Structures are given as structure tokens and as C-alpha cells.
Amino acid sequence: xxxxxxxxxxxxxxxxxxxxxxxxxxxxxxxxxxxxxxxxxxxxxxxxxxxxxxxxxxxxxxxxxxxxxxxxxxxxxxxxxxxxxxxxxxxxxxxxxxxxxxxxxxxxxxxxxxxxxxxxxxxxxxxxxxxxxxxxxxxxxxxxxxxx
Amino acid sequence: xxxxxxxxxxxxxxxxxxxxxxxxxxxxxxxxxxxxxxxxxxxxxxxxxxxxxxxxxxxxxxxxxxxxxxxxxxxxxxxxxxxxxxxxxxxxxxxxxxxxxxxxxxxxxxxxxxxxxxxxxxxxxxxxxxxxxxxxxxxxxxxxxxxx
DNA sequence: TGCTTTTAGTTAGATATCGATCTATATGGT
DNA sequence: ACCATATAGATCGATATCTAACTAAAAGCA
Numbered sequence: 282x283x284x285x286x287x288x289x290x291x292x293x294x295x296x297x298x299x300x301x302x303x304x305x306x307x308x309x310x311x312x313x314x315x316x317x318x319x320x321x322x323x324x325x326x327x328x329x330x331x332x333x334x335x336x337x338x339x340x341x342x343x344x345x346x347x348x349x350x351x352x353x354x355x356x357x358x359x360x361x362x363x364x365x366x367x368x369x370x371x372x373x374x375x376x377x378x379x380x381x382x383x384x385x386x387x388x389x390x391x392x393x394x395x396x397x398x399x400x401x402x403x404x405x406x407x408x409x410x411x412x413x414x415x416x417x418x419x420x421x422x423x424x425x426x427x428x429x
Numbered sequence: 430x431x432x433x434x435x436x437x438x439x440x441x442x443x444x445x446x447x448x449x450x451x452x453x454x455x456x457x458x459x460x461x462x463x464x465x466x467x468x469x470x471x472x473x474x475x476x477x478x479x480x481x482x483x484x485x486x487x488x489x490x491x492x493x494x495x496x497x498x499x500x501x502x503x504x505x506x507x508x509x510x511x512x513x514x515x516x517x518x519x520x521x522x523x524x525x526x527x528x529x530x531x532x533x534x535x536x537x538x539x540x541x542x543x544x545x546x547x548x549x550x551x552x553x554x555x556x557x558x559x560x561x562x563x564x565x566x567x568x569x570x571x572x573x574x575x576x577x
Numbered sequence: 578t579g580c581t582t583t584t585a586g587t588t589a590g591a592t593a594t595c596g597a598t599c600t601a602t603a604t605g606g607t
Numbered sequence: 608a609c610c611a612t613a614t615a616g617a618t619c620g621a622t623a624t625c626t627a628a629c630t631a632a633a634a635g636c637a
Contacts, residue, residue, distance in 0.1 A: 288558045289550050293451045295565035300448040301492050301624090302572045303441045308625075318593060337615055344449050349594055351617060356592080373602045373615040402437045404571045409564055410436045416561050417443035423552045424450045449594095456595075466623060485585055497624055499587060504622080521585040521632045 471535035
């Protein structure tokens, strides 16, 4: 807003607002009971063609803490979107798998997201997005490396 | 991650991750009990040199809903960071003001944030940030307009 | 004036998120 | 083999966020 802020601060501020606007818009159109967090998990399994994955790996893939993933997975299991079994190879671990219902829900979510997505793409010039993507990837990777 | 995603989707995804990384890093260093949301309110008052502001205007400034602002302000009032009075000019409204304690807390937060901020700026080339800022502002404004 | 609509704020209920802490199991070093 | 450390999950308590629904007051309009 003002000029006396560090550049990075203003960048992070814009990013925060954009994140809020997009997640709110997307969440609003998802099927009743579905959330972005849950959709993200469904999408992860399908896109990477995973059979089974541990909660810890899922948490780390999305940069969230294990307790967060525990609670999200519990809701997803309750909703019949995933199954959670003990890991036979590791007494501490669990293995999460997608159910058929989870797969269908992911497809349904994609259908629901298409509208807002198209709206966004309609107002955002492709040139801007193409410029943004590599810059954001660079920032994300550098911040990610900073994390440890 | 994969190539078959719409460009905008990937951009929003990167933005989401960056947001998560930065807010987590900043939140971690704030004084006990302080949060990003509360700091943002403190900062807003000081930067814009506001005497008093209604909760509704604050909510709209940060793109959050009024219920969210209600709860954040309630915690801030309890912590002695702001005062909340009835608006004499509008029977429905309230007026929020910073207390001396709130002002001090904002300064203290800035001190705490300086470290992580410097770390971030150290790894993020200024050139990249300078390129990013106008692009992000453009995207934010367009998405914001889409909201209504 | 009086009714309708809009706006401000709150309350309730839900999810996501975190840090701190606990239990159980695995791993590593002596 | 044994003990110390590290890792996987779960539990707890807190905050931020949303939508839906409610109350009260202002604004608009006939």
C-alpha cells in the first residue's frame, strides 16, 4: 500500500489477497461438504497415479503439518472418499488409498471448478500468466529451500 | 505439476504454496498470542494513519468477511490492542481504534518480522520481485473486480 | 408516513491450520 | 542387545476463515 514497505512484503501481501480471492471463489462452487484441501488430496492421487500413500508423505507434499492431514483424511474417510489402512511394512505408518467414490468426486469437482476457472482465465491475459508462472516457481522453490 | 492443467490453475497453486510458506514463517516469529491477521489490522491503522474505522470497512480492506473481522477484533480488544465503541453517527455501526498498546505491539511485530523478512529478501532477487509486483497487482485487481 | 430493501454486527457451526504434546514403532550407535 | 534418538500418527487447544441465519438500524421508495 505505502511506499515504505519492503518490496518482498508487498509481493507477499498481494499473493495473500489473491490466494484468499481464488480459494474463496473455488470453495464456493465445490459440492456440498467438499473443500479445497480435500479436493487437493483427491487430485494428487489421480494426477500422480498413486495407489497408496502415507499421511506423512501427503502432508509433506502439500507443505502442511501432520495433524492437519490427520484431520482432513479423517473427514475424507468418513465421507467415503479414501480408505486408510495400517502399513504392513511399518508398524507406525498408515496407507491412504482413493476409493471409487473419491475418484468420482474428483471428476465432479473438476466439473464444478470449470466455471470459475473459465471466468478467471477470461479476465487474466495469458501473457500475464505465462510471465508469472516461472517467476512464482522460482520464488516458491527458493522459499521452500529456506524452510530447512 | 503436470502439463495438462490450465495455466491459471498452476499459477494459483504456486501462489497458494508461497502464501502458506510465508505466513507460516512469519507467524512463527510473532510475539506469543499474536497472529498475522491481528498484525495486519494493527499495521493498517498505523500505515494509513487512521483514527477510527468501522469493522465493515476493515473487513472489506482485507477481503475477509464481517464475521471473521468480528472475531479477530474481539480477540484484539480482549488483548488490549484496540478499543471498540458504538458509532455515534450510525446506530448499527461500531468504531475501532488503536490503543497505545496496539501501537507498541505493531512496532514489536515489525522487529520480530525483520529477521525472516531479511532472509526472504536475501534469497529473492530484487529484479524478480520488481517484475512480480505489477503483475500480481494486475491479477489481484482483475480478480477483485470479478468478485461482484 | 410506512413498507421494503440494504447494511452493520453478531452468533452458530463447520473446516483448515498451527504448535505442543503424547504414544508407538523404527533406527542408530555403543 | 540396549538405550537414545528420530519418525508416524493422534489428540488438544487455539486462531482464522467461511456460509447461513439472526437482530437492529439506515436508506429508498411509494
